[in-house]
Amino acid sequence: xxxxxxxxxxxxxxxxxxxxxxxxxxxxxxxxxxxxxxxxxxxxxxxxxxxxxxxxxxxxxxxxxxxxxxxxxxxxxxxxxxxxxxxxxxxxxxxxxxxxxxxxxxxxxxxxxxxxxxxxxxxxxxxxxxxxxxxxxxxxxxxxxxxxxxxxxxxxxxxxxxxxxxxxxxxxxxxxxxxxxxxxxxxxxxxxxxxxxxxxxx
Numbered sequence: 001x002x003x004x005x006x007x008x009x010x011x012x013x014x015x016x017x018x019x020x021x022x023x024x025x026x027x028x029x030x031x032x033x034x035x036x037x038x039x040x041x042x043x044x045x046x047x048x049x050x051x052x053x054x055x056x057x058x059x060x061x062x063x064x065x066x067x068x069x070x071x072x073x074x075x076x077x078x079x080x081x082x083x084x085x086x087x088x089x090x091x092x093x094x095x096x097x098x099x100x101x102x103x104x105x106x107x108x109x110x111x112x113x114x115x116x117x118x119x120x121x122x123x124x125x126x127x128x129x130x131x132x133x134x135x136x137x138x139x140x141x142x143x144x145x146x147x148x149x150x151x152x153x154x155x156x157x158x159x160x161x162x163x164x165x166x167x168x169x170x171x172x173x174x175x176x177x178x179x180x181x182x183x184x185x186x187x188x189x190x191x192x193x194x195x196x197x198x199x200x201x202x
Contacts, residue, residue, distance in 0.1 A: 093110065095107055
């Protein structure tokens with residue numbers, strides 16, 4: 001008698017029945033994924049955004065960084081979600097970010113670094129100049145990066161450069177630019193000044 005064929009070749013119905021459990025698992029995973037929401041969506045107030053104490057961060061940076069730090073007064077529906085200090089060029093930078101109601105991320109950076117170094121850090125090496133804006137009594141140089149779609153506006157206030165970065169709307173960027181220029185530098189006791197190379201986790 002000829003050798004029996006392998007079971008997998010005996011009946012195509014066996015293969016169909018063996019695939020049904022896999023299909024059910026795949027459908028269950030798809031259903032779970034469909035019920036999840038990725039990103040912040042259009043209403044930042046309704047999303048689970050990490051809570052970050054921007055007021056404490058600004059005061060800490062004002063106490064440790066060798067240039068003036070301003071704390072902008074922003075709309076209540078802007079949700080602060082991140083912050084850091086980092087080396088930029090030959091100086092340091094204070095970074096604080098928010099999620100605005102549209103779901104876009106916007107970042108304020110204050111630094112003693114030169115404009116060229118600051119632009120590269122905020123918008124990437126491919127950023128190009130795209131004119132200037134007069135906001136809050138100061139001139140802001142506009143940069144755009146067509147590759148990563150980041151926009152950076154830079155104002156030179158002498159002792160410090162102010163940078164606003166986002167992929168969101170110009171109106172939100174203008175809101176932040178106006179707010180930071182209205183704010184006076186924070187007056188807090190100085191402690192040990194952070195130097196380039198010192199990255200401060202928060």
